[in-house]
Amino acid sequence: MYVCLCEGVTDTQIRDAVYEGCCSYREVRSTLGIASQCGKCACLAKQVVRETIGEVQSSQAALAYPAGFVAA
Numbered sequence: 001m002y003v004c005l006c007e008g009v010t011d012t013q014i015r016d017a018v019y020e021g022c023c024s025y026r027e028v029r030s031t032l033g034i035a036s037q038c039g040k041c042a043c044l045a046k047q048v049v050r051e052t053i054g055e056v057q058s059s060q061a062a063l064a065y066p067a068g069f070v071a072a
């Protein structure tokens, strides 16, 4: 789905940017150019970034404790 029509940026591109190392809305914005023209996409773009950062953090937390891990 297109999030930023002015720059032609999709939610998938925003998610990819977060998975590739962007760790804030500001970084995603400077990488992809979202919200740099009319700005109408800013709220949705922030929401996608926030959700994706949450997914990355929870997947990293899951890696810290693999399925077979048993606390002593």
Ligand code: FES
Residues within 6 Å of the ligand: 003, 004, 005, 006, 007, 034, 035, 036, 037, 038, 039, 040, 041, 042
């Ligand atoms: S829709 Fe993103 S800047 Fe216009």
